[in-house]
Amino acid sequence: MTFADVVAGSVHDAAPALIGWTLLVDGVGGRIVEVEAYEESDPASHSFGGPRGRNVVMFGPPGHLYVYRSYGIHWCANIVCGPAGHGSAVLLRALEPTHGLDTMRARRGTTQDRLLCAGPGRLTQALGITNADNGADLRDAPFELLPPDHPATVARTTRIGITKATEKEWRYLDAESAAVSRRAVSRA
DNA sequence: CAGTGGATGCTCT
């Protein structure tokens, strides 16, 4: 199963299948341990209501990056999934840091390795992903995607930080990783 | 530990 095959499928198949892949930007990054799925029919999704403004990348080909600014401060990164034109994407919420730890510590200004990539805003800061990467093809440099070296135990919960469609269990995480932004058991 | 509020910019399902 190549990365292109994974992201070409339905976002609901692609999201859990992406857990365990390693994402690197210029050789810096880690193992994907937490994602959320968004699609066009989903009121919580930026693609809800069709292609307009910032969301046009979500309706493009799969395997590209969709980057947006969150709360005026942070960048958040998504991988476009599904057949082109479907407006679905997977939000990257947490990585387990494996490559270029010193670079990530410097960018994040912290020595707390547990929080280096635990959260969508932290992750983009650690990898140096910004608006300039919006629409980039993840098959091209400086990006690299490496397949899982061991199978992950994938857990499923409701999504974090949204106010619409909060009942959908479209958040997927590695149940055994300590690098996730919030544990599977912590429920409101 | 938990809970609260400020920072900050883009979109307007």
Add this chain to the structure above:
DNA sequence: GAGCATCCACTGT
């Protein structure tokens, strides 16, 4: 002008 797919510093137990 309001609301937001967030994070951090601060407060009070």
